[in-house]
Amino acid sequence: MRYDWDDGHGKFSFRLDPQIPYVVGAHAQAALERLLRGTGLPASRIDHWVVHSGGRKVVDSVRVNLGLTRHDVRHTTGVLRDHGNLSSGSFLFSYQRLASEGSVRAGDLGC
16 A cells, blocks of 8 residues: 655555455454454454445455455445445444444444
């Protein structure tokens, strides 16, 4: 991932390596294990998932590598479909959809 200043257009250009979705997905399990380390919780106990919507390939790669279903990432894919990649803010839009859905109960775990 790289930002470069474009003198001709007077703005930054943004470049993503085409391998990013696969690298992110390949490291998703290790990141999740670090996050859960010390909690005593296995990933199977997570009730709700919100994934950064860095693009369809990123979401699919994370989903596959974590063993999630399409239903698990429905809020993320819905935001991606309706608004595109909102960068870091995408999480908040996905979380808002999860919260407004009414499926979260006291004691549920989310990641």
